[in-house]
Amino acid sequence: MASKTFKQALRSSTLRQLTSTVPPKRTFVTVLSKTRAVKSPASRASGIASTQQIRGIKNIDFAGEKEKVWERQDWPAEKLLEYFKNDTLALIGYGSQGHGQGLNLRDNGLNVIIGVRKNGASWKEAQQDGWVPGKNLFEVDEAISKGTIIMNLLSDAAQSETWPAIKPQLTKDKTLYFSHGFSPVFKDKTGVDVPKDIDVILVAPKGSGRTVRSLFREGRGINSSFAVFQDVTGKAEEKAIALGVAVGSGYLYKTTFEKEVYSDLYGERGCLMGGIHGMFLAQYEVLRERGHSPSEAFNETVEEATQSLYPLIGANGMDWMYAACSTTARRGAIDWTPKFKTALKPVFNELYDRVKDGSETQRSLDYNSAPDYREKYEKEMQEIRDLEIWRAGKAVRGLRPENN
Secondary structure, X not given: OHHHHHHHHHHOHHHHHHOOOOOOOOOHHHHHHHHOOOOOHHHHHHHHHOOOOOOOOEEEEEOOEEEEEXXXXXXXXHHHHHHOXXXXXXXXXXXXXXXXXXXXXXXXXXXXXXXXXXXXXXXXXXXXXXXXXXXXXEOHHHHHHHOOEEEEOOOHHHHHHHHHHHHXXXXXXXXXXXXXXXXXXXXXXXXXXXXXXXXXXXXXXXXXXXXXXXXXXXXXXXXXXXXXXXXXXOOHHHHHHHHHHHOOEEEEEEXXXXXXXXXXXXXXXXXXXXXXXXHHHHHHHHHHHOOOOHHHHHHHHHHHHHHHHHHHHHHHOHHHHHXXXXXXXXXXXXXXXXXXXXXXXXXXHHHHHHHHOOHHHHHHHHHHOOOOHHHHHHHHHHHHHOOHHHHXXXXXXXXXXXXX
Protein backbone atom coordinates (compact mmCIF):
# COMPACT_ATOMS: atom_id res chain seq x y z
CA MET A 1 0.00 0.00 0.00
CA ALA A 2 1.17 3.54 -0.74
CA SER A 3 0.67 4.69 2.84
CA LYS A 4 3.02 2.02 4.16
CA THR A 5 5.64 3.02 1.63
CA PHE A 6 5.49 6.66 2.60
CA LYS A 7 5.56 5.91 6.32
CA GLN A 8 8.62 3.75 5.85
CA ALA A 9 10.34 6.57 4.00
CA LEU A 10 9.35 9.05 6.66
CA ARG A 11 10.65 6.86 9.46
CA SER A 12 14.19 6.96 8.10
CA SER A 13 16.68 8.96 10.13
CA THR A 14 17.12 11.35 7.25
CA LEU A 15 13.49 12.38 7.13
CA ARG A 16 13.15 12.57 10.88
CA GLN A 17 15.69 15.35 10.60
CA LEU A 18 14.31 16.95 7.46
CA THR A 19 10.61 17.03 8.25
CA SER A 20 10.97 18.33 11.79
CA THR A 21 12.58 21.66 11.04
CA VAL A 22 9.90 23.77 12.75
CA PRO A 23 11.03 24.41 16.33
CA PRO A 24 8.52 23.88 19.13
CA LYS A 25 8.96 27.50 20.17
CA ARG A 26 5.97 29.57 19.13
CA THR A 27 6.52 32.25 16.54
CA PHE A 28 5.37 35.84 16.62
CA VAL A 29 2.95 34.99 13.83
CA THR A 30 1.25 32.37 15.97
CA VAL A 31 1.08 34.72 18.93
CA LEU A 32 -0.42 37.44 16.75
CA SER A 33 -2.98 35.06 15.31
CA LYS A 34 -4.32 34.31 18.77
CA THR A 35 -4.95 37.98 19.44
CA ARG A 36 -7.30 38.38 16.48
CA ALA A 37 -10.98 37.58 16.54
CA VAL A 38 -11.88 34.44 14.61
CA LYS A 39 -14.01 35.08 11.52
CA SER A 40 -15.69 32.77 9.08
CA PRO A 41 -13.63 31.96 5.97
CA ALA A 42 -15.84 34.01 3.71
CA SER A 43 -15.80 37.07 5.97
CA ARG A 44 -12.03 36.80 6.40
CA ALA A 45 -11.54 36.65 2.66
CA SER A 46 -13.85 39.52 1.88
CA GLY A 47 -12.37 41.58 4.72
CA ILE A 48 -8.90 41.23 3.26
CA ALA A 49 -10.07 42.01 -0.25
CA SER A 50 -11.86 45.17 0.85
CA THR A 51 -8.55 46.77 1.85
CA GLN A 52 -6.97 46.30 -1.56
CA GLN A 53 -6.74 48.91 -4.27
CA ILE A 54 -8.15 47.77 -7.60
CA ARG A 55 -5.62 48.06 -10.39
CA GLY A 56 -5.36 44.83 -12.39
CA ILE A 57 -2.92 43.31 -14.89
CA LYS A 58 -0.27 45.72 -16.13
CA ASN A 59 2.39 45.87 -18.78
CA ILE A 60 5.30 47.55 -17.04
CA ASP A 61 8.56 48.84 -18.47
CA PHE A 62 11.40 47.33 -16.42
CA ALA A 63 14.50 49.23 -17.52
CA GLY A 64 13.56 49.09 -21.17
CA GLU A 65 11.94 45.65 -21.22
CA LYS A 66 8.19 45.39 -20.96
CA GLU A 67 6.80 42.64 -18.76
CA LYS A 68 3.31 41.69 -17.71
CA VAL A 69 2.61 41.86 -13.98
CA TRP A 70 -0.43 40.26 -12.37
CA GLU A 71 -1.92 41.85 -9.27
CA ARG A 72 -4.11 40.22 -6.67
CA GLN A 73 -7.06 42.41 -7.59
CA ASP A 74 -7.35 40.32 -10.74
CA TRP A 75 -8.44 37.56 -8.33
CA PRO A 76 -10.67 39.04 -5.61
CA ALA A 77 -11.87 36.79 -2.80
CA GLU A 78 -15.18 35.90 -4.42
CA LYS A 79 -13.46 34.87 -7.66
CA LEU A 80 -10.96 32.70 -5.77
CA LEU A 81 -13.72 30.94 -3.86
CA GLU A 82 -15.62 30.24 -7.06
CA TYR A 83 -12.54 29.09 -8.97
CA PHE A 84 -11.43 26.60 -6.30
CA LYS A 85 -14.90 25.58 -5.09
CA ASN A 86 -14.41 21.96 -6.23
CA ASP A 87 -10.78 21.68 -5.15
CA THR A 88 -9.05 20.39 -2.05
CA LEU A 89 -5.60 21.89 -1.65
CA ALA A 90 -3.38 19.29 0.05
CA LEU A 91 -0.35 21.13 1.41
CA ILE A 92 2.45 18.67 2.17
CA GLY A 93 4.99 19.85 4.74
CA TYR A 94 4.61 22.53 7.40
CA GLY A 95 7.95 24.28 7.42
CA SER A 96 8.37 27.99 6.78
CA GLN A 97 6.51 28.15 3.44
CA GLY A 98 3.95 25.55 4.49
CA HIS A 99 3.12 27.55 7.58
CA GLY A 100 2.75 30.88 5.78
CA GLN A 101 0.99 29.67 2.64
CA GLY A 102 -1.27 27.28 4.52
CA LEU A 103 -2.57 29.88 6.96
CA ASN A 104 -3.11 32.40 4.16
CA LEU A 105 -5.07 29.86 2.12
CA ARG A 106 -7.19 29.07 5.15
CA ASP A 107 -7.84 32.75 5.85
CA ASN A 108 -8.84 33.20 2.20
CA GLY A 109 -11.57 30.65 2.80
CA LEU A 110 -10.23 27.88 0.54
CA ASN A 111 -10.52 24.19 1.29
CA VAL A 112 -6.93 23.47 2.38
CA ILE A 113 -5.63 20.50 4.33
CA ILE A 114 -2.18 19.80 5.77
CA GLY A 115 -0.22 16.57 5.30
CA VAL A 116 2.68 15.84 7.69
CA ARG A 117 4.08 12.99 9.77
CA LYS A 118 1.69 12.26 12.63
CA ASN A 119 2.83 13.46 16.06
CA GLY A 120 6.06 14.93 14.70
CA ALA A 121 7.16 18.50 15.41
CA SER A 122 5.35 19.83 12.32
CA TRP A 123 2.14 18.01 13.31
CA LYS A 124 2.25 19.63 16.74
CA GLU A 125 3.03 23.03 15.26
CA ALA A 126 0.07 22.70 12.91
CA GLN A 127 -2.24 21.77 15.77
CA GLN A 128 -1.12 24.84 17.70
CA ASP A 129 -2.01 26.92 14.65
CA GLY A 130 -5.54 25.56 14.67
CA TRP A 131 -5.35 22.68 12.19
CA VAL A 132 -7.55 19.83 13.43
CA PRO A 133 -6.61 16.14 13.03
CA GLY A 134 -9.16 14.30 10.93
CA LYS A 135 -10.67 17.55 9.66
CA ASN A 136 -7.89 19.46 7.91
CA LEU A 137 -4.76 17.79 9.33
CA PHE A 138 -3.78 14.35 8.05
CA GLU A 139 -0.84 12.09 7.46
CA VAL A 140 0.79 12.66 4.09
CA ASP A 141 -0.72 9.74 2.19
CA GLU A 142 -4.25 10.52 3.32
CA ALA A 143 -3.85 14.20 2.48
CA ILE A 144 -2.64 13.36 -1.03
CA SER A 145 -5.53 10.96 -1.55
CA LYS A 146 -8.01 13.69 -0.59
CA GLY A 147 -6.33 16.49 -2.54
CA THR A 148 -6.92 17.65 -6.08
CA ILE A 149 -4.03 20.14 -5.94
CA ILE A 150 -0.97 18.69 -4.23
CA MET A 151 1.29 21.44 -2.87
CA ASN A 152 4.67 19.82 -2.24
CA LEU A 153 6.35 22.14 0.25
CA LEU A 154 8.67 19.62 1.85
CA SER A 155 12.34 20.59 1.93
CA ASP A 156 14.24 19.93 -1.29
CA ALA A 157 16.06 16.95 0.18
CA ALA A 158 12.84 15.54 1.65
CA GLN A 159 11.09 15.85 -1.71
CA SER A 160 13.79 13.70 -3.23
CA GLU A 161 13.62 11.10 -0.45
CA THR A 162 9.84 10.76 -0.49
CA TRP A 163 9.23 11.01 -4.24
CA PRO A 164 9.03 7.22 -4.84
CA ALA A 165 6.15 7.11 -2.35
CA ILE A 166 4.41 10.28 -3.55
CA LYS A 167 4.58 9.87 -7.33
CA PRO A 168 2.19 6.86 -7.60
CA GLN A 169 -0.49 8.88 -5.80
CA LEU A 170 -0.35 11.76 -8.30
CA THR A 171 -3.11 10.39 -10.48
CA LYS A 172 -4.64 11.97 -13.56
CA ASP A 173 -6.64 15.18 -12.98
CA LYS A 174 -4.56 16.17 -9.95
CA THR A 175 -2.26 19.20 -10.06
CA LEU A 176 1.26 19.26 -8.63
CA TYR A 177 2.44 22.56 -7.12
CA PHE A 178 5.92 23.63 -6.04
CA SER A 179 7.35 26.80 -4.56
CA HIS A 180 10.85 26.08 -5.84
CA GLY A 181 11.96 24.65 -9.16
CA PHE A 182 14.77 22.64 -7.55
CA SER A 183 13.33 19.11 -7.64
CA PRO A 184 11.95 18.84 -11.21
CA VAL A 185 14.68 20.95 -12.83
CA PHE A 186 17.47 18.84 -11.35
CA LYS A 187 15.55 15.57 -11.70
CA ASP A 188 18.70 13.71 -12.70
CA LYS A 189 19.96 14.35 -9.16
CA THR A 190 16.69 14.44 -7.20
CA GLY A 191 14.80 11.68 -9.02
CA VAL A 192 11.69 13.88 -9.16
CA ASP A 193 10.38 13.01 -12.62
CA VAL A 194 6.82 14.31 -12.68
CA PRO A 195 3.95 12.29 -14.20
CA LYS A 196 3.19 13.27 -17.80
CA ASP A 197 -0.59 13.49 -17.40
CA ILE A 198 -0.95 16.23 -14.76
CA ASP A 199 -0.47 20.00 -14.60
CA VAL A 200 2.75 20.99 -12.81
CA ILE A 201 3.01 24.60 -11.66
CA LEU A 202 5.04 26.84 -9.38
CA VAL A 203 4.52 29.91 -7.21
CA ALA A 204 7.72 31.18 -5.59
CA PRO A 205 7.26 33.96 -3.03
CA LYS A 206 10.28 36.25 -2.88
CA GLY A 207 10.77 35.87 0.85
CA SER A 208 10.47 33.47 3.75
CA GLY A 209 7.18 31.88 4.68
CA ARG A 210 7.07 34.06 7.78
CA THR A 211 7.23 37.14 5.56
CA VAL A 212 4.54 35.67 3.29
CA ARG A 213 2.32 35.45 6.35
CA SER A 214 3.16 38.81 7.96
CA LEU A 215 2.66 40.81 4.73
CA PHE A 216 -0.66 39.05 4.16
CA ARG A 217 -1.81 39.95 7.67
CA GLU A 218 -0.83 43.55 7.02
CA GLY A 219 -3.11 43.55 3.97
CA ARG A 220 -0.19 43.97 1.58
CA GLY A 221 1.14 40.84 -0.10
CA ILE A 222 4.55 39.58 -1.13
CA ASN A 223 6.05 39.67 -4.63
CA SER A 224 6.12 36.21 -6.20
CA SER A 225 7.10 34.59 -9.45
CA PHE A 226 5.03 31.86 -11.10
CA ALA A 227 5.77 29.30 -13.77
CA VAL A 228 4.31 26.35 -15.64
CA PHE A 229 6.39 23.20 -16.01
CA GLN A 230 3.69 21.13 -17.66
CA ASP A 231 0.27 22.15 -18.98
CA VAL A 232 -2.04 19.21 -19.65
CA THR A 233 -5.39 20.89 -19.11
CA GLY A 234 -4.67 24.16 -20.88
CA LYS A 235 -5.43 25.96 -17.61
CA ALA A 236 -2.14 25.55 -15.78
CA GLU A 237 -1.08 29.19 -16.05
CA GLU A 238 -4.43 30.49 -14.88
CA LYS A 239 -4.33 28.04 -11.98
CA ALA A 240 -0.83 29.15 -11.00
CA ILE A 241 -1.78 32.82 -10.96
CA ALA A 242 -4.91 32.14 -8.91
CA LEU A 243 -2.93 30.08 -6.41
CA GLY A 244 -0.30 32.79 -6.26
CA VAL A 245 -2.91 35.26 -5.09
CA ALA A 246 -4.50 32.71 -2.76
CA VAL A 247 -1.23 32.03 -0.92
CA GLY A 248 -0.65 35.74 -0.28
CA SER A 249 1.04 37.32 -3.30
CA GLY A 250 0.48 40.99 -4.04
CA TYR A 251 2.19 40.92 -7.43
CA LEU A 252 3.11 38.01 -9.71
CA TYR A 253 5.80 37.84 -12.39
CA LYS A 254 6.08 35.11 -15.00
CA THR A 255 9.22 32.99 -15.18
CA THR A 256 10.23 29.40 -15.88
CA PHE A 257 11.10 26.61 -13.44
CA GLU A 258 14.71 26.76 -14.63
CA LYS A 259 15.10 30.52 -14.26
CA GLU A 260 13.42 30.47 -10.86
CA VAL A 261 15.76 27.88 -9.39
CA TYR A 262 18.88 29.36 -11.01
CA SER A 263 18.15 32.87 -9.74
CA ASP A 264 17.07 31.63 -6.31
CA LEU A 265 20.14 29.49 -5.61
CA TYR A 266 22.38 32.18 -7.08
CA GLY A 267 20.81 35.03 -5.11
CA GLU A 268 20.76 33.40 -1.70
CA ARG A 269 24.42 32.43 -2.03
CA GLY A 270 25.23 35.92 -3.28
CA CYS A 271 23.86 39.31 -2.23
CA LEU A 272 20.93 37.99 -0.20
CA MET A 273 22.88 35.93 2.34
CA GLY A 274 26.29 34.40 1.61
CA GLY A 275 27.87 37.32 -0.20
CA ILE A 276 26.61 39.97 2.19
CA HIS A 277 27.77 37.98 5.22
CA GLY A 278 31.21 37.59 3.63
CA MET A 279 31.37 41.36 3.02
CA PHE A 280 30.34 42.08 6.61
CA LEU A 281 33.01 39.76 7.99
CA ALA A 282 35.76 41.13 5.74
CA GLN A 283 35.05 44.78 6.59
CA TYR A 284 34.60 44.10 10.31
CA GLU A 285 37.81 42.08 10.58
CA VAL A 286 39.90 44.76 8.84
CA LEU A 287 38.53 47.43 11.20
CA ARG A 288 39.34 45.30 14.24
CA GLU A 289 42.82 44.46 12.93
CA ARG A 290 43.43 48.19 12.43
CA GLY A 291 42.63 48.97 16.07
CA HIS A 292 38.92 49.88 16.05
CA SER A 293 36.69 48.75 18.91
CA PRO A 294 34.03 46.04 18.45
CA SER A 295 31.20 48.55 18.82
CA GLU A 296 32.68 50.94 16.26
CA ALA A 297 33.45 48.14 13.81
CA PHE A 298 29.93 46.72 14.10
CA ASN A 299 28.22 50.11 13.84
CA GLU A 300 30.16 51.04 10.70
CA THR A 301 29.69 47.63 9.10
CA VAL A 302 26.23 46.36 10.00
CA GLU A 303 24.20 48.77 12.10
CA GLU A 304 24.40 51.78 9.81
CA ALA A 305 23.85 49.57 6.77
CA THR A 306 20.77 47.73 8.02
CA GLN A 307 19.20 50.49 10.10
CA SER A 308 19.90 53.55 7.95
CA LEU A 309 21.21 53.02 4.42
CA TYR A 310 19.69 49.74 3.18
CA PRO A 311 16.14 50.86 4.04
CA LEU A 312 16.75 53.99 1.94
CA ILE A 313 17.83 51.84 -1.01
CA GLY A 314 14.78 49.64 -0.60
CA ALA A 315 12.40 52.58 -0.43
CA ASN A 316 13.86 54.87 -3.10
CA GLY A 317 16.84 53.36 -4.92
CA MET A 318 20.61 53.69 -4.80
CA ASP A 319 20.70 57.17 -6.32
CA TRP A 320 18.33 58.46 -3.64
CA MET A 321 20.49 56.91 -0.93
CA TYR A 322 23.54 58.64 -2.39
CA ALA A 323 21.67 61.95 -2.35
CA ALA A 324 20.81 61.43 1.32
CA CYS A 325 24.48 61.06 2.29
CA SER A 326 27.33 63.54 2.62
CA THR A 327 29.28 64.68 -0.43
CA THR A 328 32.34 62.88 0.93
CA ALA A 329 30.42 59.60 1.26
CA ARG A 330 29.00 59.96 -2.24
CA ARG A 331 32.39 60.55 -3.82
CA GLY A 332 34.00 57.59 -2.10
CA ALA A 333 31.12 55.22 -2.86
CA ILE A 334 31.03 56.17 -6.54
CA ASP A 335 34.81 55.76 -6.87
CA TRP A 336 35.00 52.38 -5.12
CA THR A 337 31.95 50.75 -6.74
CA PRO A 338 33.81 49.70 -9.94
CA LYS A 339 36.68 48.27 -7.87
CA PHE A 340 34.33 46.01 -5.95
CA LYS A 341 32.46 45.09 -9.12
CA THR A 342 35.69 44.11 -10.88
CA ALA A 343 36.82 42.03 -7.91
CA LEU A 344 33.47 40.33 -7.31
CA LYS A 345 32.07 39.67 -10.79
CA PRO A 346 34.34 36.66 -11.41
CA VAL A 347 33.12 35.16 -8.13
CA PHE A 348 29.50 35.70 -9.16
CA ASN A 349 30.13 34.12 -12.56
CA GLU A 350 31.71 31.11 -10.89
CA LEU A 351 28.71 30.89 -8.57
CA TYR A 352 26.20 31.00 -11.45
CA ASP A 353 28.13 28.30 -13.31
CA ARG A 354 28.02 26.05 -10.24
CA VAL A 355 24.28 26.63 -9.87
CA LYS A 356 23.56 25.90 -13.52
CA ASP A 357 25.70 22.76 -13.77
CA GLY A 358 24.08 21.26 -10.69
CA SER A 359 27.11 21.40 -8.39
CA GLU A 360 25.26 23.47 -5.80
CA THR A 361 22.27 21.15 -6.05
CA GLN A 362 24.41 18.09 -5.40
CA ARG A 363 26.12 19.81 -2.49
CA SER A 364 22.76 20.67 -0.93
CA LEU A 365 21.33 17.19 -1.41
CA ASP A 366 24.43 15.47 -0.01
CA TYR A 367 24.66 17.72 3.02
CA ASN A 368 20.96 18.01 3.84
CA SER A 369 20.32 14.29 3.42
CA ALA A 370 23.03 13.21 5.84
CA PRO A 371 21.73 11.51 9.03
CA ASP A 372 23.71 13.98 11.18
CA TYR A 373 22.56 17.02 9.18
CA ARG A 374 20.94 18.76 12.14
CA GLU A 375 23.98 18.30 14.38
CA LYS A 376 26.33 19.67 11.72
CA TYR A 377 24.02 22.58 10.97
CA GLU A 378 23.72 23.50 14.64
CA LYS A 379 27.50 23.41 15.02
CA GLU A 380 27.86 25.83 12.10
CA MET A 381 25.18 28.12 13.52
CA GLN A 382 26.91 28.13 16.90
CA GLU A 383 30.17 29.10 15.22
CA ILE A 384 28.37 32.06 13.61
CA ARG A 385 26.73 33.05 16.91
CA ASP A 386 30.14 32.97 18.57
CA LEU A 387 31.77 35.29 16.03
CA GLU A 388 32.77 38.56 17.66
CA ILE A 389 30.85 40.61 15.11
CA TRP A 390 27.53 39.03 16.05
CA ARG A 391 28.25 39.06 19.78
CA ALA A 392 28.97 42.77 19.46
CA GLY A 393 25.81 43.11 17.38
CA LYS A 394 23.69 41.60 20.12
CA ALA A 395 24.91 44.27 22.52
CA VAL A 396 24.32 47.05 19.98
CA ARG A 397 20.78 45.86 19.26
CA GLY A 398 20.06 45.90 22.96
CA LEU A 399 20.66 49.67 22.95
CA ARG A 400 17.96 50.38 20.37
CA PRO A 401 15.06 52.36 21.85
CA GLU A 402 12.48 49.73 20.84
CA ASN A 403 14.36 47.13 22.88
CA ASN A 404 14.39 49.16 26.10
